[in-house]
Amino acid sequence: MHRLMQVRKEPDSGLLITLFQFVFTCLSTLHYQFDPNGRYYMRSSPVPFRKWCVSAALFFTVNMMNNWAFAFDISVPVHIILRSFGSVTTMAAGWLRGKRYTPLQVFSVAILTAGVMVSAWADAQSKGKNMNTSTSDTSNSSLQAGLVILLVAQLLSAWMGAYVEDIYRDHGKDWQANLFYSHLLSIPFFAAFAPVLTSQFARLRASQSFEIPPKVGAALPPIINSLLASTSQHVIFLTANALTQLLCITGVNMLSANTSAVTVTIVLNIRKLPPSNLD
Template structure:
């Protein structure tokens, strides 16, 4: 398992890519629009969430169980928001619950169609679940904290993308020994055989493990950039809902791509997720703003 090295590679690649938006023509960092203490706190939480999710695999938590438990992100984020004084309508709460159930149904269906187990392979299930629960709670709090930071200082998502990764890098130093071992394992994998039409890549004689590590980092950059951009435009709960919908699309796409048929259970889960997502979107983007606008007009007429 090279999850720690994968995480480090993603952080380095994203920090480098995001640095271009934070460097001045004189090759110095721009003055941040948000206090550095805020970015440092967010980076610490971001690192913690990633480490907790990686740590859970050490307790033999299967990937399906990992995915299923992380599907509660919308619920935990809504609870974190409520604890900080945010209010949600009954329709928003209901749609989040339905969506979560839909993702759970889809995850079980996806695991079943591919012959995967949704059980832990040892007696460490309890410890692994507690770690994932801690990651969920911390992630939910971080999402709400970032939302409040944007509300106060402006939606500087590019700064967040850079500093959340860059400031986390020193925290990997205590894990250097493990990282070296994981890198050595990947470096010892067979050389990837690039086609003759790519002579430059072929001449590199790159181990397949390293090539896949770089490819993973590039795709993660696209993913995390989209998440940060979305978080600057929408609430923390909306972000988790979009991520859950994306997760469902991934389930369906992987099922089709690997030659499996969509089961009735998967279709039910898909219907619940898309229906709940549409319901939440209608409530949040149309009904609530319309009601607020009508109330404002009514109050204006009274005056």
């Protein structure tokens, strides 16, 4: 959610935010796979390398499409509502891959999805957020393109969830390896966007330095104060965002290794409920 808000606020920085998150996660999880005696200093994995490549390609594509959608007049509430179909699409992907679900499971997912959609819509209305800012034919066309992008991303995400579930079933539930390789093998794809990333990074470095509140500064060592004062505030925010995303995606991977893809999307759907509706 936090990254959605950041990308919506500064859509031109979405690519850089995503790259930084991928690199940060990759470096933070390197110790899981590092082996000084292994080939390429990596711990051997029972999962065929090509399967990690497929998983990473799907992961990268889904992330890029979700970010890209914001360039087509897609508001955050609409984004959340469309992604609430995750349980439905994941169940459909599982069915196509041979899984079968009971009528009670299907009904439960349908009720949950409808509840999250209504809740997100009501929360947006109560806070005065626009669900649809389109006012012209051009804007409507842009919105429709964004909706198609989100729909395709949702379908790919569902297929990815089912694919990773099959990997865990066939080769063991090594969620640390999935977390590492899905990010590591995605990074080379960013090379195609090098000019855009260079421009975004230049703007990021040009932002004003981080301002430390006096009370906070008094409690910090001088060297930390000096480091923060000489660092762009956007770099600080970018790092904080990457850290929160690392915590989030680590939890998602741990959950996916211990339950089904449908259950994971159900938990993520519940997470989308506004806090006031969870009291």
